[in-house]
Amino acid sequence: MSVILVINSGSSSLKYELIDVDAREKLASGLIERIGERTGRATHTTGLPEPVEGNELALTGSASSSERSRELPVRDHTAAFQVMLEAFAERGPSLEEHPPVAIGHRVVHGGKRFFEPTIITDLVKINIEDLSELAPLHNPANLQGIEAAQAMFPDVPHVAVFDTAFHQTLPPAAYTYAIDAELAEKYRVRRYGFHGTSHKYVSEQAAEFIGKPVTEVKQLVLHLGNGASITAVDGGRSVETSMGLTPLEGLVMGSRSGDLDPAVLFHLHRKAGLSFDQLDTLLNKHSGLVGLSGTRDMRDVLERRAEGDEAATLAFDVYVHRLKGYVGAYSAQLGRLDVISFTAGVGENAAPVRAAALAGLERFGIKIDEERNSERSDETRKISTDASEVTVLVVPTDEELEIARETLAVAAPESQRRE
Numbered sequence: 001m002s003v004i005l006v007i008n009s010g011s012s013s014l015k016y017e018l019i020d021v022d023a024r025e026k027l028a029s030g031l032i033e034r035i036g037e038r039t040g041r042a043t044h045t046t047g048l049p050e051p052v053e054g055n056e057l058a059l060t061g062s063a064s065s066s067e068r069s070r071e072l073p074v075r076d077h078t079a080a081f082q083v084m085l086e087a088f089a090e091r092g093p094s095l096e097e098h099p100p101v102a103i104g105h106r107v108v109h110g111g112k113r114f115f116e117p118t119i120i121t122d123l124v125k126i127n128i129e130d131l132s133e134l135a136p137l138h139n140p141a142n143l144q145g146i147e148a149a150q151a152m153f154p155d156v157p158h159v160a161v162f163d164t165a166f167h168q169t170l171p172p173a174a175y176t177y178a179i180d181a182e183l184a185e186k187y188r189v190r191r192y193g194f195h196g197t198s199h200k201y202v203s204e205q206a207a208e209f210i211g212k213p214v215t216e217v218k219q220l221v222l223h224l225g226n227g228a229s230i231t232a233v234d235g236g237r238s239v240e241t242s243m244g245l246t247p248l249e250g251l252v253m254g255s256r257s258g259d260l261d262p263a264v265l266f267h268l269h270r271k272a273g274l275s276f277d278q279l280d281t282l283l284n285k286h287s288g289l290v291g292l293s294g295t296r297d298m299r300d301v302l303e304r305r306a307e308g309d310e311a312a313t314l315a316f317d318v319y320v321h322r323l324k325g326y327v328g329a330y331s332a333q334l335g336r337l338d339v340i341s342f343t344a345g346v347g348e349n350a351a352p353v354r355a356a357a358l359a360g361l362e363r364f365g366i367k368i369d370e371e372r373n374s375e376r377s378d379e380t381r382k383i384s385t386d387a388s389e390v391t392v393l394v395v396p397t398d399e400e401l402e403i404a405r406e407t408l409a410v411a412a413p414e415s416q417r418r419e
């Protein structure tokens with residue numbers, strides 16, 4: 001038996017999947033989104049597709065799959081966990097009939113302490129909580145998910161899979177901030193990087209798609225969700241990434257500012273009288289797309305931009321301008337570039353963002369095919385022209401599958417799963 005329940009508590013959502021890793025079957029998946037907003041939405045999908053030999057797991061498109069969505073307010077991640085359990089009870093599959101052998105939890109910040117999947121003990125929880133100050137939107141949500149899941153499933157191992165783990169290979173020149181070295185050491189101030197599970201998974205999928213071993217590929221992964229980050233992956237190792245000490249640095253995000261001159265903070269503190277807690281909230285929750293346009297959802301930004309809305313147009317322009325700058329900078333770091341992959345909510349769905357971020361880069365060997373870019377699909381696909389030196393892909397990320405595999409490997413190693 002190798003059924004794993006994966007809990008991915010994002011900043012504004014809870015995603016879950018029940019996966020039979022050995023049988024390569026996804027038994028159910030769900031998304032509870034807009035947590036904390038006036039109306040949230042819960043979607044639960046079930047399906048028992050036939051496993052396909054040598055193929056990746058597929059949930060959608062199965063004749064026997066069914067999906068149900070409902071609108072309801074969801075206060076926080078504890079409430080979201082209850083909504084998930086109700087969905088399993090009402091729509092199946094029964095958790096009694098498919099009992100998970102372990103629960104895999106996405107945990108965003110693992111600091112320097114956690115660099116591999118880890119069985120969750122009380123001490124591990126204390127450490128995750130300690131790291132909350134470095135990931136205030138995420139670690140508290142992750143912990144709520146862990147607590148709720150442990151109460152529900154007290155007898156199985158719970159495993160934490162950290163967003164930061166994949167970035168342990170960053171070289172010192174990439175992870176060191178140019179500040180007082182002693183202070184930085186004492187307070188563990190350095191770049192950690194996030195979305196590692198996704199960057200790892202997508203970079204491996206991309207290499208497979210172009211038919212090369214990942215060890216031979218130089219690539220960029222653009223993970224554009226609510227949080228957004230870009231990673232340069234050289235031979236399967238993360239060598240540069242845009243998020244830093246916390247998931248605030250780098251790209252423009254749904255509600256986070258990404259990069260700015262640190263002096264903006266001193267200025268707003270001194271002149272506008274904002275406290276550091278207020279500044280923290282400002283940059284994490286009221287900036288990015290929502291700060292510029294009033295909505296943090298790229299779907300709304302695109303719609304309003306199409307209607308000529310000025311604020312939405314500027315928000316879009318700032319978003320892609322930053323992205324393009326990073327593509328250029330990281331290409332220079334890699335020296336040669338084979339593949340660029342777009343992934344996560346915005347990366348997989350927002351064709352105008354992809355087109356604008358890579359527009360005008362023909363002289364750098366990057367050329368998007370407009371028609372390919374505007375097609376929709378749930379599969380990995382190429383969106384560059386055949387003449388483009390750099391292959392540009394859309395790769396659906398699957399953090400849950402990656403977490404399930406890593407969880408099973410730690411909680412129930414293959415040697416113990418013979419009968």
Ligand SMILES: Nc1ncnc2c1ncn2[C@@H]1O[C@H](COP(=O)(O)OP(=O)(O)O)[C@@H](O)[C@H]1O
Pocket residue numbers: 010011012013224225226227254296297298299302344345346349350
């Ligand atoms: N069809 C779409 N077009 C444009 N943007 C989309 C679309 N679907 C989802 N998104 C964007 O993706 C974001 C969520 O991305 P996701 O990767 O699910 O986020 P999270 O960081 O919560 O895991 C939404 O806020 C929205 O901006």
Ligand SMILES: CC(=O)OP(=O)(O)O
Pocket residue numbers: 009010011012108138163194195225226227228247
């Ligand atoms: C680390 C991070 O930003 O995660 P998310 O995209 O889920 O908000």
Ligand SMILES: [Mg+2]
Pocket residue numbers: 010225226227344
């Ligand atoms: Mg995400």
